[in-house]
Amino acid sequence: MNWTLAIPEIALSISGLIILLWGAIQKKGNAFFPCAILSIAAFVAVGFLTLTVSNGVGYNGLFINDEFSRYMKILIIIAGFLSIILSIDFNGKNDTNCFEYIALIVFSTVGAMVMVSSNDLMTLYMGLELSSLALYILCAIDRKNVFSAESGVKYFVLGSVASGILLYGISMIYGFSGGMGYSTIHQIIASNHALSAGFAVGLVFVLVGLCFKISAVPFHMWTPDVYQGAPTPVTTFLSTAPKFAAFALFLRLMIGPFGHLSPQWQLLIEVIAILSIIIGSVGAIAQTNIKRMMAYSSISHMGFALVGLAAATPDGVMGTLIYLTTYLFMNVGTFAVIAAMSRKGHVVENINDLAGLGKTDPGIATAMAIFMFSMAGVPPLAGFFGKFLVFKAALGADLYSLTIIGLLASAVGAFFYLRIVKIMFFDKAVEALDQRSLSLSFVTFSMGTLTLVFMLFLSPMIQMGQIAAQSLFH
Amino acid sequence: MMPIILFYIFAVILLLSAVMVVISRNSVHAALFLVLAFCNASGLFLIAGAEFLAILLIAIYAGAVMILFLFIVMTMQTNLVQLKEGMQHYLPVGFCIAIVLVVELIIVAINWHIDPNVAEAARQPLLQNMSNTKALGSLIYTNYIFLFQMAGLVLLVAMIGAIVLTLRKRPTNRRQVVARQHMREPNQTLEMRSVELNKGVDDLGGYLRPKETYYGIAQEDSFGPKPGDKMDITEKRQEREQSK
Numbered sequence: 001m002n003w004t005l006a007i008p009e010i011a012l013s014i015s016g017l018i019i020l021l022w023g024a025i026q027k028k029g030n031a032f033f034p035c036a037i038l039s040i041a042a043f044v045a046v047g048f049l050t051l052t053v054s055n056g057v058g059y060n061g062l063f064i065n066d067e068f069s070r071y072m073k074i075l076i077i078i079a080g081f082l083s084i085i086l087s088i089d090f091n092g093k094n095d096t097n098c099f100e101y102i103a104l105i106v107f108s109t110v111g112a113m114v115m116v117s118s119n120d121l122m123t124l125y126m127g128l129e130l131s132s133l134a135l136y137i138l139c140a141i142d143r144k145n146v147f148s149a150e151s152g153v154k155y156f157v158l159g160s161v162a163s164g165i166l167l168y169g170i171s172m173i174y175g176f177s178g179g180m181g182y183s184t185i186h187q188i189i190a191s192n193h194a195l196s197a198g199f200a201v202g203l204v205f206v207l208v209g210l211c212f213k214i215s216a217v218p219f220h221m222w223t224p225d226v227y228q229g230a231p232t233p234v235t236t237f238l239s240t241a242p243k244f245a246a247f248a249l250f251l252r253l254m255i256g257p258f259g260h261l262s263p264q265w266q267l268l269i270e271v272i273a274i275l276s277i278i279i280g281s282v283g284a285i286a287q288t289n290i291k292r293m294m295a296y297s298s299i300s301h302m303g304f305a306l307v308g309l310a311a312a313t314p315d316g317v318m319g320t321l322i323y324l325t326t327y328l329f330m331n332v333g334t335f336a337v338i339a340a341m342s343r344k345g346h347v348v349e350n351i352n353d354l355a356g357l358g359k360t361d362p363g364i365a366t367a368m369a370i371f372m373f374s375m376a377g378v379p380p381l382a383g384f385f386g387k388f389l390v391f392k393a394a395l396g397a398d399l400y401s402l403t404i405i406g407l408l409a410s411a412v413g414a415f416f417y418l419r420i421v422k423i424m425f426f427d428k429a430v431e432a433l434d435q436r437s438l439s440l441s442f443v444t445f446s447m448g449t450l451t452l453v454f455m456l457f458l459s460p461m462i463q464m465g466q467i468a469a470q471s472l473f474h
Numbered sequence: 475m476m477p478i479i480l481f482y483i484f485a486v487i488l489l490l491s492a493v494m495v496v497i498s499r500n501s502v503h504a505a506l507f508l509v510l511a512f513c514n515a516s517g518l519f520l521i522a523g524a525e526f527l528a529i530l531l532i533a534i535y536a537g538a539v540m541i542l543f544l545f546i547v548m549t550m551q552t553n554l555v556q557l558k559e560g561m562q563h564y565l566p567v568g569f570c571i572a573i574v575l576v577v578e579l580i581i582v583a584i585n586w587h588i589d590p591n592v593a594e595a596a597r598q599p600l601l602q603n604m605s606n607t608k609a610l611g612s613l614i615y616t617n618y619i620f621l622f623q624m625a626g627l628v629l630l631v632a633m634i635g636a637i638v639l640t641l642r643k644r645p646t647n648r649r650q651v652v653a654r655q656h657m658r659e660p661n662q663t664l665e666m667r668s669v670e671l672n673k674g675v676d677d678l679g680g681y682l683r684p685k686e687t688y689y690g691i692a693q694e695d696s697f698g699p700k701p702g703d704k705m706d707i708t709e710k711r712q713e714r715e716q717s718k
Contacts, residue, residue: 020634123624126621196585
């Protein structure tokens with residue numbers, strides 16, 4: 001048994017345990033900052049381990065490492081790393097600076113990494129549960145805030161229902177194919193082309209469970225409430241790492257074991273993608289709370305990323321990977337700006353609170369404008385290339401209606417992104433926001449720079465994305 | 475023949491109690507019906523030869539989870555009217571989804587072909603000369619060690635969550651220095667009084683808080699009446715009479 005394949009996950013779990021132990025033996029209140037630094041060191045070390053660990057299948061076929069899993073794991077580790085940096089200063093404001101917070105983010109990241117590396121439906125489920133359970137707690141961690149409790153309860157109840165549906169689907173697939181491993185299912189499907197009804201129902205149920213995780217329409221209802229209620233660093237994490245992990249599962253399952261059935265599921269993915277793009281773009285227009293707006297924005301981004309999967313070609317998967325990478329930069333940067341929004345020590349979250357930011361704090365306003373333009377898909381910025389690659393792949397697979405509707409809806413989406421730019425630069429200034437902290441400025445400006453100069457890294461990114469996508473198709 | 479009869483008995487009771495869980499108005503009754511359903515499900519497991527799963531179901535679900543659940547139901551005030559408020563609003567949608575699911579399940583059931591080899595394979599013991607429990611253990615700790623450890627992490631996260639969401643330092647916490655508490659003499663804290671019939675505590679002069687011993691054993695930053703507070707019973711009674 002080649003146990004070294006899971007070294008990054010094992011190392012990260014052990015650092016989580018050490019953080020927990022370190023926090024427990026410290027006097028209360030002093031533990032948060034050292035634990036945060038410890039976890040940042042752990043994320044950096046695990047990032048290097050992920051890059052160096054060998055490829056292969058281990059643990060009796062339960063676990064797989066390939067180029068694809070490496071790519072997704074690096075994205076997830078970056079997401080965890082950045083959320084911890086965001087929380088260093090933010091959590092002092094609302095009194096959630098407890099060491100358990102750090103440990104939970106670390107464990108949730110472990111779960112997300114295991115999901116990416118799953119080669120068996122049981123591994124999928126265990127990783128999903130570990131990652132979600134930690135997130136339910138993180139959403140409710142701000143105990144003084146009633147919205148935080150609401151967010152935790154809503155996410156927990158709906159997430160449990162989604163897990164139940166996913167498990168039901170897994171049991172159907174197991175019953176009709178006789179195996180849980182992806183390779184077994186792949187062989188069964190390859191050997192008999194007729195798809196039995198039970199198998200189709202199981203596949204759809206698994207899809208439902210994963211769609212809930214990435215908040216694709218029609219399983220998106222929880223997103224605005226949960227995003228709004230959870231503390232901003234948690235929302236940052238929630239909108240990146242678990243979504244990347246669920247997306248990795250989506251791609252691995254659909255291309256791998258269910259790859260032969262692509263004519264059957266392609267239409268389903270197309271419909272989900274179109275609905276997510278439209279409802280995400282239209283729903284965001286009416287929002288006044290910026291976190292709710294970002295929730296709808298993430299719904300539409302997930303729809304765009306699904307366009308690449310709907311193409312079901314290596315180019316499509318590559319487009320999805322690049323899209324998710326650009327989404328990580330834009331999204332974390334935007335949430336860093338949101339985390340910086342506070343007035344006299346109180347967190348403010350209304351879109352109108354940004355009014356006049358262009359005069360009172362031009363640096364952060366410029367960064368926010370870059371993120372908004374990038375999310376709207378304005379050409380030289382990162383977001384444009386993601387959209388370009390997924391739609392190019394969709395055109396390559398002759399999905400014309402999907403491309404046309406997607407492009408039209410992205411024009412609708414541009415409205416609410418540009419409205420924020422308008423409010424920041426052209427509306428009358430209200431009271432200035434508090435002085436932003438160093439860590440938030442670091443995240444904002446580094447993500448802003450990455451979004452701005454993404455085109456310089458475009459060709460190596462595309463190359464990496466292609467290698468990762470090829471490893472799924474073998 | 476016998477197992478088949480037992481199967482139908484267990485299955486019928488299981489289904490009936492499951493229905494009762496959903497339709498019973500009293501939530502304590504629902505919880506008890508769920509216990510009954512678990513007991514019957516474990517009976518089904520026994521018939522199938524999975525004695526370890528049967529005992530797990532009883533020990534964990536009926537024994538631990540449901541008892542905790544009952545405690546929660548009994549200690550929590552649930553307002554049934556409030557719970558059923560949105561019912562009529564959501565009923566049509568829920569009903570449509572239920573119908574779709576039932577139709578799907580029927581289609582699945584029609585398409586159900588059981589591989590003829592399955593029945594034979596199920597009769598074979600998993601590993602030779604090994605009981606069910608032992609075979610399960612030897613698989614969990616070898617082939618599925620990765621998943622086993624993952625399950626451990628999931629439970630650890632659940633424990634962290636339960637603690638971090640409920641444990642809080644209230645300003646009204648009272649904590650004692652246990653060693654000093656144990657050093658007390660009984661007559662410092664106890665006083666024997668004979669109580670007449672139809673007389674209450676008030677008539678005897680009310681409760682008498684053992685002032686000295688309380689401050690003797692309380693931790694320094696612990697919540698409690700301040701030394702200047704009126705704790706003497708005569709003062710309290712005078713206060714009460716004045717207010718009348």
